[in-house]
Amino acid sequence: MSEITFEGLFKRYMSGTLNAGEIRLFRSMALQPENKALLSQLLQEAFNDPAYAESADFDAGEMALEVMMKARQSEAIPVLHRTKPSIVARPWFKYAAAAAIFLLLLAVSWEWNNRKKTGTGTIAQASQSPRGTARPMLILGDGTRIALDSAANGAIAQQGSAQVIKLANGQLAYKQFSQKNTGLVYNIMQTPTGCLYQLILPDGSHVWLNAASSIRYPTAFPEDKRMVEVSGEAYFDIAKDDRKPFIVTAKGMDVQVLGTSFNVMAYADEAAVKTTLVQGAVKINADRILHPGEQAVLHHASGELSVNKPDMEEILGWKNGEFYFRNTDISTIMRQIARWYDIEIKYEGDMSGIELSGIVSRTAKISQLLKALELTKIVRFKTQGRTITVMPYQEAN
Template sequence: MNKKEAQELFDKYAANLCTPEEKAIVERWYAGELAAKPVPNVKGLDDTKGEIWNGVVERAGLSAETSRRKPKMWIAAAAVLFMLMSAGLYFYTHKPEPPATFVREVNNSKLPGRNEAVLTLDDGSKIILDKAAKGTLASQGSTLISKLGDGQLNYHVSAKTGDGVGNAIAKYNTISTPKGGQYRVVLPDGTIVWLNAASSIRFPTSFETAQRNVELTGEAYFEVAENKAKPFNVAAGKTNIRVLGTHFNVMAYPDEASVNTTLLEGSVKVSTGKTEGILKPGQQARVLNGKIGVKSVDAEEVIAWKRGYFYFKDADIRTVMRQVSRWYDVEVEYQGNVPEMAFSGKMYRNVDILKMLEALSYFNVNYKLADTRKQKGKKTIVIQ
């Protein structure tokens, strides 16, 4: 099995798409890798980090002098190990002891997100999609809206009007995911959209004008159906993304500093005000304060959410917790001197929130998880 095949297998495992045979292969691999090292206790934690770091240095061909100049790398290596352990992908009889500074206050745990969304029709009526039965949900003009067997929402436009340029007043629908929700929808033109947590997309029930325009808040991954005669436009705040047919990700959460558009395939033009930029695959445009910055990025990190896992590269605690807050539907508060540290590693999004927090606790990040006073049933994570 080569590296690419192994990565594809791990991605299938993360998305719970493996056959029993494939699942056994992955779990045997993890068992073999992790069983080779003893479970660290508090006293042996530093030694374990050192062993991991030495292995990273050896595999990368770095000198000892180079390794001393890269202190973040041992943090990254340790984070990968402990995130995997926290995700339940280890087979020890005993769990490692938490550090002495570890604080946990739990009334009950918090499960990860699921396929959950609300469809708001043009007349304002709402349909809770995760509770709706499969089949036809509504009819609007020439468009039939139906829920498929896999939970996906599908829009079907009759051939009479679906490909023309009409003068009828457009009807708009909005699909919104709550915190802790995600959903996939096929738009009237065949474009597939994956919505991340706390996101919404507004679109016409049929694209009968000269352009295909949608509005996004939050984050979504698009696979745009090609139609050179009708450009596809995504409006995210003051940022506009224009394409003909391509695959890209847009992150436009209100609590993030910038609107980020990442291109995986094809070509897009990103504009804000009078400024614009053209992206190539593997590039990301960051719109901040009316300016556009373009840089090359790791696309795997950007679309990890779509594939079912968290992926961090030198991310600070606030960046990590913004994703945790949206996916687990919790509030986050910070108290005292929160340590400044870079986290790197992967972790599946289908694990209980406590396993995610346990991974952070190995780096002297204290937390407690308790009921919030603001809203009954909600949880608050206090980072100290």
């Protein structure tokens, strides 16, 4: 019986002759770091040969997506593919473009995996800001600002009847040391561009803040209700308390819960406020009930409130350290990129109808991400300092 090699499995995968068990073995071996260099070499050789690519019984984009989606069950592995036909006439080019994307982002995925193994806590991504100044900030009741990335672990402030504590894992938490009513004292937690942060509210509820977001909350909740205010995007896992409803206010939308998990997106540059329910039940603006998997959308221009069923992986991708796009228009994609990398976006030409799908780790450098988007042959970018100009690919040539 001949020895099974990764190279042999690769060639048979490309020709479509692997059985189900061999495909699983190939996927597993493709994700092993020791096979990284060989996989890159094999892909380059295969996709650089037009005759081979034209006659092979495979779809390169599907291959990349299959391998990466399989890996995402345990790791955050990025992949990007296009959702509209390439304008390039040569039939084999679609394979070469997909391969180039696959190779580029596969390299990023290994860097991401290595970082995860030596992670630096919940604010590790703060250091990604291109300008080097991104710092998660706690603003105390008297206006004092504390940069949390440089604050030592342990008690960092006293606010009313509570101690503010930075935990060993980097999270922020509150510990009540007195039952004496000292009045409401509010804190504000802010994340800049390029930074995620997690905190534990005084009632034990967990909050994840996306980039360029903030939450305002009392350091001790009163007896009748728990109310916080959000700008930007936040994911909540609420501690259940039937006596105290939890209320999130976000640019005209009120979300009332008892104990549940949900996502609120309320950026100033978006056309609507969106609340997406993951688990439990919430009431929107006092009368609209959401069920798990549903999203309430409050449109700024019309004031209309609608409910739909979104792609949950796309909604929660940021919380998992990913850009996750599924048939997402280019302007929405670029707004997310701008918040994360602290850049300004301009457009040239007709960008209508341009949609992309894909999964990219937020640890990728912006140059890698833009290069991956360009390899779709749909869009191209011009970089001048912190300004990125987006153009349709054909108009950029």
